[in-house]
Amino acid sequence: MQKKPFITKEKAEEIIKEIPTPFHIYDEKGIRENARRLRAAFAWNKGFKEYFAVKATPTPAILKILREEGCGTDCSSYAELLMSQRCGFKNPEIMFSSNDTPEEEFRFANEVGAIINLDDITHIDMLQRVCGIPETICCRYNPGGTFSISNQIMDNPGDAKYGMTRPQMKEAFLRLKELGAKNFGIHSFLASNTVSNEYYPKLARILFELAKELREETGVNITFINLSGGIGIPYTPDKEPNDIMLIGQGVKKAFEDILVPAGMGDVSIYTELGRFMLAPYGHLVTKAIHEKHIHKEYIGVDACAANLMRPAMYGAYHHITVLGKENAPCEKVYDITGSLCENNDKFAIDRCLPKIDMGDILVIHDTGAHGYSMGYNYNGRLRSAEILLREDGTFTMIRRAETVDDYFATLEGFWDKV
Numbered sequence: 374m375q376k377k378p379f380i381t382k383e384k385a386e387e388i389i390k391e392i393p394t395p396f397h398i399y400d401e402k403g404i405r406e407n408a409r410r411l412r413a414a415f416a417w418n419k420g421f422k423e424y425f426a427v428k429a430t431p432t433p434a435i436l437k438i439l440r441e442e443g444c445g446t447d448c449s450s451y452a453e454l455l456m457s458q459r460c461g462f463k464n465p466e467i468m469f470s471s472n473d474t475p476e477e478e479f480r481f482a483n484e485v486g487a488i489i490n491l492d493d494i495t496h497i498d499m500l501q502r503v504c505g506i507p508e509t510i511c512c513r514y515n516p517g518g519t520f521s522i523s524n525q526i527m528d529n530p531g532d533a534k535y536g537m538t539r540p541q542m543k544e545a546f547l548r549l550k551e552l553g554a555k556n557f558g559i560h561s562f563l564a565s566n567t568v569s570n571e572y573y574p575k576l577a578r579i580l581f582e583l584a585k586e587l588r589e590e591t592g593v594n595i596t597f598i599n600l601s602g603g604i605g606i607p608y609t610p611d612k613e614p615n616d617i618m619l620i621g622q623g624v625k626k627a628f629e630d631i632l633v634p635a636g637m638g639d640v641s642i643y644t645e646l647g648r649f650m651l652a653p654y655g656h657l658v659t660k661a662i663h664e665k666h667i668h669k670e671y672i673g674v675d676a677c678a679a680n681l682m683r684p685a686m687y688g689a690y691h692h693i694t695v696l697g698k699e700n701a702p703c704e705k706v707y708d709i710t711g712s713l714c715e716n717n718d719k720f721a722i723d724r725c726l727p728k729i730d731m732g733d734i735l736v737i738h739d740t741g742a743h744g745y746s747m748g749y750n751y752n753g754r755l756r757s758a759e760i761l762l763r764e765d766g767t768f769t770m771i772r773r774a775e776t777v778d779d780y781f782a783t784l785e786g787f788w789d790k791v
């Protein structure tokens with residue numbers, strides 16, 4: 374698979390005339406088409422809903438597009454709840470899947486009508502104290518051990534801080550029932566960034582069996598199963614993208630095998646995808662501003678890890694295209710660096726690329742999720758602007774770049790105190 378940017382050199386140059394690099398740009402058309410594919414894949418389930426994981430791309434213009442495509446939001450903090458509320462999401466369009474949750478966030482989640490997904494059994498009493506137990510409630514499950522698909526370990530739930538054990542799930546449901554809950558949901562997130570059509574179907578089987586058992590053991594009315602996030606994208610060009618239609622069919626098969634015979638065919642399926650919804654539809658656009666020839670060949674760009682942390686944080690691969698040189702031979706080997714005083718501030722290491730000239734525009738792929746949102750201010754670097762490429766080819770700035778005044782804003786009134 375060749376990774377093709379969704380903008381051309383000409384379009385990038387047109388935008389850069391108005392908005393200097395670096396910036397993140399999002400592809401409205403791609404976002405909408407993908408959201409529609411997801412809906413089609415789960416159209417067999419009457420109550421299906423995707424609650425977009427706000428943390429992936431907490432940008433109102435993006436949330437509004439997703440809302441138009443029928444999505445809700447999944448939040449885990451006060452700010453994310455508030456953003457969802459301000460974007461017009463209301464009950465039952467907000468999921469609150471938090472952990473280590475402050476009291477006041479439960480209160481606010483309840484106030485905005487979010488479905489509360491409890492990460493721990495001890496949160497029941499806290500929630501009861503803070504705002505009472507709502508009629509609809511969800512519990513997060515952690516089976517422990519490792520999670521494998523076809524004998525390959527995908528992730529390690531036993532090491533993850535999230536969710537409740539199997540005995541706790543039963544106890545939690547009984548206690549919540551006693552406190553007045555009427556509609557129950559089950560949530561679990563067992564593996565991240567899976568590039569496999571088998572993840573959701575396998576997870577669904579585990580949760581459907583659990584739902585059946587819990588209903589028998591506790592007599593509660595289970596109304597939804599939340600498969601949460603974890604469907605990944607191929608960051609490297611050698612990987613095949615997930616086939617969401619196949620994934621939807623796999624979950625349907627599990628549903629028909631397990632829930633339908635148990636008389637639970639009216640259970641709704643929810644998802645909380647972040648990466649799958651947005652990552653491929655965002656680019657970080659940056660310019661080559663330095664070349665350096667020492668023990669290795671370096672190209673310095675005007676973006677840095679403050680704009681995209683994944684390579685520095687996880688050693689993550691992000692594909693890079695030099696605009697206008699899409700078909701040029703990859704005859705050079707470069708490290709592509711940002712300006713942070715940290716040697717891990719490299720967007721690529723030993724990457725084969727066409728010869729890069731100063732002023733060339735580079736597209737860093739797959740930054741639409743966990744890109745801008747993980748940005749930070751280390752070294753006094755500022756977060757970039759965000760731009761939406763509309764379906765008609767025009768563009769709109771949907772968030773301005775930070776200025777040094779933003780950076781200093783929290784010092785207001787403190788300049789003279791030292």
Ligand SMILES: *Cc1c(COP(=O)(O)O)cnc(C)c1O
Pocket residue numbers: 426428429447470562565566601602603604645646647648649742
């Ligand atoms: C991060 C997260 C998601 C989204 O994960 P992706 O890998 O981006 O799909 C969904 N649910 C919860 C609770 C999360 O923490």
